[in-house]
Amino acid sequence: xxxxxxxxxxxxxxxxxxxxxxxxxxxxxxxxxxxxxxxxxxxxxxxxxxxxxxxxxxxxxxxxxxxxxxxxxxxxxxxxxxxxxxxxxxxxxxxxxxxxxxxxxxxxxxxxxxxxxxxxxxxxxxxxxxxxxxxxxxxxxxxxxxxxxxxxxxxxxxxxxxx
Numbered sequence: 001x002x003x004x005x006x007x008x009x010x011x012x013x014x015x016x017x018x019x020x021x022x023x024x025x026x027x028x029x030x031x032x033x034x035x036x037x038x039x040x041x042x043x044x045x046x047x048x049x050x051x052x053x054x055x056x057x058x059x060x061x062x063x064x065x066x067x068x069x070x071x072x073x074x075x076x077x078x079x080x081x082x083x084x085x086x087x088x089x090x091x092x093x094x095x096x097x098x099x100x101x102x103x104x105x106x107x108x109x110x111x112x113x114x115x116x117x118x119x120x121x122x123x124x125x126x127x128x129x130x131x132x133x134x135x136x137x138x139x140x141x142x143x144x145x146x147x148x149x150x151x152x153x154x155x156x157x158x159x160x161x162x163x
Contacts, residue, residue: 033065036142037135042069045135052143060143061092061103074107076116085110092125095144099127100136 033046044067052062071083084107093100103125107116120126130136 064089074116082115093143101127
């Protein structure tokens with residue numbers, strides 16, 4: 001009987017993780033997002049109003065919504081090319097190292113239909129150093145703020161927030 005319980009726990013966790021990925025975009029769709037900043041090309045980034053979640057390993061995560069000015073192609077999980085105009089990303093940050101990466105990404109078309117979704121297993125998540133004075137810096141600042149989010153970056157300076 002003990003062997004069944006041992007196998008059941010990882011299975012239940014996997015099912016819970018899958019259900020979270022399926023339902024979180026719908027929950028986040030109902031969640032309020034506020035403008036955080038924009039890239040030089042006009043792409044806007046919004047952040048979920050709810051405070052970031054602190055994970056067991058001390059990293060922090062929150063949902064960010066990216067709104068494109070013009071639809072772009074994305075290859076979905078089946079290799080099909082679809083057009084998306086919005087992306088919802090679950091970003092994770094190691095605040096002490098000023099690094100960040102996306103643990104999940106859900107892409108939507110202009111009719112709010114999901115056209116692609118990806119989830120990165122926690123043990124495969126790559127966190128990258130973030131350049132100072134970029135929109136990415138503002139995102140990490142918001143994730144890692146202890147009291148209130150930092151001011152919105154009006155001029156991010158570069159196209160890429162990564163070094």
